[in-house]
Amino acid sequence: MAENKTQPTDVSVEEFLAAVEHPTRRADGFELLDMMRELTGQEAVMWGPTIVGFGSYHYKYDSGREGDAAAVGFSPRKANLVLYGVTEGPHADRLLPELGKHKTSTACLYVTKLDDVDRGVLAEMIRTGYQHVMSEYHTP
Template sequence: MYEQKTKENEASVVEFIEQIENTRKREDAYKLLEIFTETSGYPPKMWGASIIGFGSYHYKYKTGHQGDAMLVGFSPRKANFSLYFATGDTEREALLKKIGKHKSGKSCVYINKLDDIDVSVLKELITQSITFLKKTYSVE
């Protein structure tokens, strides 16, 4: 049976951020922490060893596979920041066109530093993602 690797846990978000060696990346991580906390309305929680997530929802696919995931989140990786938003909503792509310098994968948006993006668009993405997932998965 499949065991979900990235789970919410009780590790300290602040202790995790304090371990970031690069001063600028650590400062950006604290700024992102503030932006995601205020915009989402959820307290930050560690998901796995390196992702800071906000809120959660339970998903169940037609295949029967199910689990829990964060509504939104971010991870300060060595190369860049990974920002986690919902996929499947067309509004996401429109917002990404306005956010600024980034790369995107299936579910991640990658930025080098906070100064590269428009923070107001980041806040819109956070809100859009949470709204989409609440509607899709009947999250309260």
Template sequence: MSGLKTQPNDASVDHFIQSVDNEQRRHDCLTLLPIMQRITQKEPKMWGDSMIGFGQYHYENRSGRGGDWFITGFSPRKREMTVYIMPGFDNYSALLEKLGKHRLGKSCLYIKKLSDVDVTILETLITQSIADMESMYDCR
């Protein structure tokens, strides 16, 4: 078990999505959920109280400490939707150029609303990131 504060739990993904106040963000969650299920072939799981993750992998950093985390997922944050692309974005610049309106963090793709992006490109980005994760880690 990792020392991470955020852990997978048995909270209801559906209940969480229905509790999202912002109607647009809730709709975007209901759109992303089946897309990620289809791509990952995994059931969604709540991580902490606000992240929906798919699959799992174990990592270790250079100091030897490690933990478990989801392979991909999303979170309907107050300001925008966060899509987690765990390998980061170094290998995806061509896709990002075609994606549409977004901003990036280290492994976070921030989208105000799904209608701002090309969902087909987003699906390709998620698919490629999962393949990259599977080549680097023993993913479950």
């Protein structure tokens, strides 16, 4: 079976964020770095070339495919910030309507800029998403 393309790297998270061209995305990336670091108690790690991740877990699907992924994380893309793992918490459905301007997909939350969302609600989503992923999938 093929190895996952998105693996942890030794690239500096701070250097990656400093190189983000869009000034709002860059500033929001540094704010998310501090917020996620504080809420998870984990240091940031680059996963692949563009994802800043916190914590990790091992998954195994019924198909036999397995691998490791960041418990929560984000990527400052050109069009928006993509947040991973934050919609996994048990309260995400209740919190999303309170968050502010956003979009979602199956596993991602898309935010144009942090000023569009309630940071307290976002913090709760990060905290509960991280705790949920780590309790459901993490094996010591």
